[in-house]
Amino acid sequence: MQIPINAISTVRVHKHISIQHDKRVFVVGDLDGNFTNLINELDKVKFNPQNDVLISLGDIIDRGEDSALLVEYMQKVNAHVVLGNHEHMMLEALIGRDNATMHLWTQHGGKWHQTADFQTLVSMCKWFLQQQLAITIDYREKKIGFSHTLPPTWSWEHMPQNTEACVFPLMWDRERFNKRLNKVNHGVDYSIHGHNSTSEPIWIGNSLHIDTSFYGTPTVCSLETLCNNFSSSE
Secondary structure, eight states: OOOOOOGGGGGGGEEEEEOEEOOOEEEEOOOOHHHHHHHHHHTTOOOOTTTTTEEEOOSSSSSOOOOOHHHHHHHTTTEEEBHHHHHHHHHHHHSSHHHHHHHHHHHTTTTGGGSOHHHHHEEEEEHHTEEEEEEEEEEETTEEEEESOOOSEEESSSOOOSSHHHHHHHHHHHHHHHHOOOOOSSSEEEEEEOOOOOSOEEEEEEEEEEOGGGGOOOEEEHHHHHHHHHHHHH
16 A cells, blocks of 8 residues: 655655764664663663664554653654654654555554544654654764665665655665665665564665564664674675
8 A cells, every 4th residue: 555645745854963983872673662672672781861872763653552652762862763654654644634544554553542642642743743764874984874764776875855755765665675685775884774574683785674673672783883893894
């Protein structure tokens, strides 16, 4: 089914940030509405929101019961967030008022919203609309890209400027992962993504895929470690 691109059309495509070398940066994959799993993984790396940086790859919400709590936490720690396909469904169902998307979203993990406070849902949607589909960062002499997913061919240097052209390739596409295709991933040293369930993180060319929540726990990656390992393997 093709999800409308109405409510989400106002979301910006991309933001670029630079992060100091001495900062610890952690990237987390899909959370699927489970707050406890996130905190358990962040505790393992002694995450300190006063000093450390957290990047979320989307699909924060749905399936679990903690969607609103997770969004509140992301706001509290000033996380950098890209939107996933579940956030897309929520926006089109609630803001876009699309009945078909509402049915699809409810059937695929969005049923929690039926008992949620109305103002909470409004606040969540407004916050999602302030996020983006992709992030690039400069960190430890590397340029790194982040999006929920990625098609086989992509250039971070020549991204489409309109949101509509980026929604499917950055939020829904599975071809790169399913067929293990990596034709072009230009403009970054490497990129990191969620969306495609895997029992352990997997590299496809210079793209890392870390959506392990279906298999029990989300993956939290240290960018410092990844940068060091990436350099040593070049």
